[in-house]
Amino acid sequence: MKMKFNKLIGGLLTVLAVSSCAQKQASVETVDTKVETKMPALELSKVDVVTTADNSQLRLAKTGEFKFGQATQPREDQVSVFVNPNKSFQTFLGIGGAITDASAEVWAKLPKDKQDELISAYYTNDGIGYSLLRTTIHSCDFSSYSYTYVEEGDKELKSFSIKHDLEFRIPMMKRAIASSGGQLTTYASPWSPPAFMKGKKDMLKGGSLLPEFYQSWANYYVKFIEEYEKQGIPMWGVTIQNEPMATQTWESCIYSAEQERDFLKNYLGPTFEKNGMADKNIVVWDHNRDLISHRANVIFEDPEAAKYAWGIGMHWYETWTGGKEMQLNLDNIQESFPDKNILFTEGCQEGFDAKHYQRWSNGERYGRNMINDFNQGTVGWTDWNILLDQTGGPNHVNNLCFSPIHADVNKGELIYTPSYYYIGHFSKYIKPGAKRISTTTSRSTLISTSFRNTDGSIATVVMNQTNEAISYNFIVGDKEVNAEIPAHAIQTLLYK
Incomplete structure (x- = not known):
């Protein structure tokens, strides 16, 4: 029997108002990506x-x-x-996106009914059912300005405070977690250590973490996790560094493979263990697929480093060279290190232009990458900003991009792009624990x-x-x- 498609009006997904989560304590249910699950017999009717x-x-x-x-x-x-x-x-870990400062600041400018609609569209069964959430450790380019959680020069972290995040980001994250049923696998990534910890004394434009601050920086992750969990936001884990081989105009920090390996095995891993956080998952690399095999080889071949690493993270921006997406490198990692997991940690359509909200190829880029990444062993997939405004920001260095949903804050409207629906074909129907x-x-x-x-x-x-x-x-x-x-x-x- 050949399927005949009726002309249907899809429209936007039905959205429901979301109740307040102020009194709801969030929890995280994690998935062991290596455990076999016995399935019931198929009916295939x-x-x-x-x-x-x-x-x-x-x-x-x-x-x-x-x-x-x-x-x-x-x-x-x-x-x-x-x-x-x-x-x-x-075994499937989940699909989701990042709640950045930009996403939270835009969301806060929307009327309440549109705030509710946005949360429902992403985090409920009436929407597309996100189950993963990434956020940043202090600022990134998608923040209105650069900031950290400590005063300049405070190596002992005595001034550590997440007060900045309490205004916009944490309230939005709490709503997302509550609306998802209290089970949203959440992890965090830093874009740069504080300026005083780097040789160039600047959070922007690359530079590297100075060895004398390795322990202080490892302690910073612990402080971040402790403070977020006090707010009822359990942390599944962290990535060590966003894009550790890119000298960006925004917050960035360079780690060679050997530097990241040594920071993991001598500082971050042991510091998590010492502070009762051995259950927190650590993801290495968090950059493009082009150099991913080299990073995996250096870190995972070292038993003392590998024991602290849950897996390796990757982005899709290797196409900046004019080449194609390189998912076959992921297959190499699966064959070489079958006990390690692969997580897609970031992707977005660059070069924002409001005339191209509905450009279909943007959605197809998501669908193609998701299918090919999963078929090469990826266990989870995390989009970048879940929400940006009508300018593709805010972004403090003008690195403006698309997100699956945009808000025109002047009109109080939400704009759904093809990317939202393409992601939804996976996230709405494939649930954590699937094989x-x-x-x-x-x-x-x-x-x-x-x-x-x-x-x-x-x-x-x-x-x-x-x-x-x-x-x-x-x-x-x-x-x-x-x-x-x-x-x-x-x-x-x-x-x-």
């Missing part, structure tokens, strides 16, 4: 299809319910997607990935980046549905 497509009103819209039939041998002149539920791989299962396509015109949730339900994501609709055989084990995906579209097929 029907499949529901959800579609987002260019040049249509389809936005996370249900476009059909179809019955599985007995699979037959596909022909070479047919396009097919093959799912083998008996072969499973990594990726074997999925391949017979033609390069389609890409696909599948996860089986702990309740036995399966979500298969299929993406078409071509200018033509494509009919395909959807074959799961010995069952089959004949399907069709529109041009420049993404689908999630749901079944159990």
